[in-house]
Amino acid sequence: RILPSASCLFDKMVQIRLEGLAPHKSVKLRSKLVDDRGVTFTASALYVSDKTGQIDLSTSPSLAGSFTGVxxxxxxxxxxxxxxHSKHLKKNVLSPTSVEFQALCEETGELLASG
Structure with missing residues (x-):
């Protein structure tokens, strides 16, 4: 399960947390958005869940991917x-920008959660 809610304001800090994972599981998190021209933007990061099966991006370091560290x-x-060389284009600033998230098992590629 990916927490918190499915919507938030664009200029506010977002806390992303996963729970219900197996302890010490390698998980690849991916983010994706498609702009108003249809250009796709993505990022990914590799995490390992803690002993309680949680990953909290405010405290858990990324071990590899688009960035490393907390x-x-x-x-x-x-x-x-x-x-x-594409830039993000937002034609209607009053419409929401949606960012999709996926949590995948690093070993098998199995989809564990999305939101």
Whole structure:
């Protein structure tokens, strides 16, 4: 399960936490957004759940991926376009920007959670 809620304000700190995982499980987190031109932006990071089966991005370090270390907002700021040299385009600033998250088992690629 990916926490907290499914919506938040764009300029506020987001706390991302996973729970219900097996202890000490390697998990790849991916973020994805598609801008108003259809350009896809993605980031990923590798984490290991703690002894209680949780990953909290405010305290858990990324071990590999688009960034390393403790970066609570890393899955946002590290997003890069799949099309080189593209900039994020938002035509209607009143409409929400959706960022999708996936948690995948590093060993098998199995989808563990999404939101």
């Amino acid at each position: 970066e609570p907002m890393g899955l946002f700021w590290a997003m890069t376009p799949d099309t080189p």
